[in-house]
Amino acid sequence: MTAASPAGGPPPARREPPAVSARAGLLRIREELPAWQFWLLGIIPVAVLLLAWMAVTHGVAEERVISPTILPSPAEVLASFPQLWFERELTRNIGVSFVRVLEGFALALAVSFPLGVLMGAFSKVKAAFAPLTMFSAYLPIPTLVPLTLSLFGTGEMQKVVFLALAFTIYLVPLFVAAVDAVDDTYLKTAYTLGATKGQAVSHVLLPISWPDIWQAMRMGFGVGWSYILLAEMVDMGRGLGGIILSSQRRGPREHIYLVLVFIVLVAFLTDRLWAVVGRWLFPYREAKR
């Protein structure tokens, strides 16, 4: 941003508007897309994937490229839907898993938000916790399952704590970065106006980093779904992770893929919700561009 050379700008040769090549053609940098193109381009890869899936699972079991014992066809997956919905209580299990993710997220926020903000604001706090957050980012989280088991039992508590752990490890660095990103100018201005330490945090650092913090939360919320399988490994039976785990053993395989689709669907819907609320909370963020 501030890289403009004091000697009067970059050499003229660079200043010339880029030749037609950069703005024309099929692909243009930062081009404004009409809505229909936006949706169409988004649908094509999905459609291609679906077609490929149909192609490799087409025909009699023995003649397929990929055997139905590994990958059932889209039609077979669809056909197993009523069983998943009615007999295996899909919606209730989505509810159970969703609540777990939500509780884990809330618990993680209670820890990682203050920690992240403090680390972002005060260098000593950051120095104290940085090694820990660095280290935990590389931690293979599955190894923590037995540990949470012995500390928190086999019930709901263990699952929520396990998810909270995964969330926290993911969120803290993002929160720190969000607070870090606040430009020094704002702080200096605040100090000039006589702001105290507390005010600098609550009136400058926090309000300015809110949109980034929100963005971090939005991205982090999805993480819970990737750990749901591990969280529900113990005392499974309820929840989407439990359905996948037991379908791997006793089938039907179709339900594994169907549940994956639903996890994606739920994740997509919640992500939209985050986006909508974000736009409502921080309208100025959209105006930046």
Place this chain on the structure above:
Amino acid sequence: MEEQPKVGPTGLGKMVLFLFVLACIAGAAYYFRDLLAPGGRGGGKQVNLDDFKKVEAPDTKGITTVSEYKYVPGEKLPPVKGVSAYKWDAQQKVVNFPINVWIGWLPIVAANGGFSPNPDSIFARKYGFKVNLKLIDDPVVARDAFAAGESHVLWGTLDMMVLFAPDLMKDSRSAPRIFQQVDWSSGGDGIVVRGSIASVADLKGKTIVYAQNSPSQYFINNLLLNAGVQPSSVKHKFTATAFEAAAAFVADKSIDACVSWAPDIYNIPEKVKGTRVLTTTAEANKLIADVWAARADFAKDHPEVIKGLVAGIFDGMDRLKDATQREKAYQWMAEGYGMQADEVRAMANDAHSTNFSENKAFFLNANDPANFERTWKNVTFVYRELGLLDTPIRFDEVMDFSALQDLDKAGTFAHQKDESRATFTPTSYKKMSAESPILTQTIRINFYPNSANVFEPQHDENGKAVANTLYDPSVAATLEKVARLVGQYERAIVAVVGHADSSMKGKGTRFEDVKQLSTDRAEAVKQALVKKYNFDPNKFTVEGKGWDEPANADDPMNQALNRRVEISVYPPEAK
């Protein structure tokens, strides 16, 4: 702002409208709740415990001890269609054979001289192919590698095969063909309990934890059903593996029992106060069968390799008779598992390797109380009752005894004699019943009044017996139910206790006579079992209680309930 004429509802109006719409949606959701969030069908369903014996049509003949299947496996096995889809190098001829951490694989490790394909192995020297043993401990991964054609063989217990088979058979090429039993779990699986639980019946209302869809699930639910405890009257907690079940049991004091594996089941009672082993497969030593299955397309293309695998594993068992060879095998196994030889040696008593003669009994003898067919049907029954199995597979769609039959004809392993049969010394009921039984199964055989003949025919109005009829038509099925339990608990001792009704109490009948009748009835049940299923008579102790112990203390005059025989399984050390 104020001058602008307001159009539409006020703020309050909007709020009311919003709430109204919300209420409508909520109401609709509630109305369609069964469609939106159906409650499933499993859960608290009650199992008809009497169904336990109705898995087969009554069979009153078959009094001989050995009756071999007459059919050819190929007639019943589903045909293989399409082009074979497994990886195979015709030059190298390496069979990919995944195994888990389990001492039962010691014979094949011994035969193969370690895990990697080996030109000096028995397989290479005698049968012309190599075997690559791979450690794949996760059954789901092993199953997927099998389905994908990466491995030619699938390891598993018969109860796991029951769950895997329906899905694997969607493609006739990856249908599992089970050719050989490797071992019986014999102390490797067990149930650890907390507090005052003394027998399976005490688990009612308690919380148990185990790995779902694993031998543990079959073990405990089979026990519950046999002891007449509704599985739904027990709180089940599931884990993904047996290790986690043990860890959960130790960590969570609210869990009353866990089903897990050695060494955990023996370590827990040593380390955690107030816990003890309820039962293990050391007693239920013919319940969990470890087998291997080959892909149907591979078996069809390479019958000689299948035969070589079966024979090589039997050769390995011969080899293990030699102490130095055995030590070597422990060493190889330790290397393959990344363990210490001592740790492998410590597993030696977890399983009993089943040699040729025992395989013959398992696959071919239709009268063996713990054979393939009965085990398969029993597993199928248990999983169906639990609502975990929709379309079960028949035993003869996966069981292939062709290789065994060939070896039998050739007489290659005629020297391998049955080593699994436990020997019993007679014991008294009094001594035995001082201990508490692992479980008690109540069976009801309708005896003709004053008769102790289990196969009593019906009688006409004049009291004359009617030929080819049975007073209790389901007696064979009832005995079958008992035989399965007694067969599973091959090493345990069994009390057969007869009871009579009290309809003649105080009407001049002597108690000695009633006691004799109840003893005779118990004896008749014992004899019927010994005769048909070739049990050791000393395995049973017989006792008659007369009318002294009504079935239900709160309803002592329920005579139909009182005329009964109870089968109690006691740990072998009770004598």
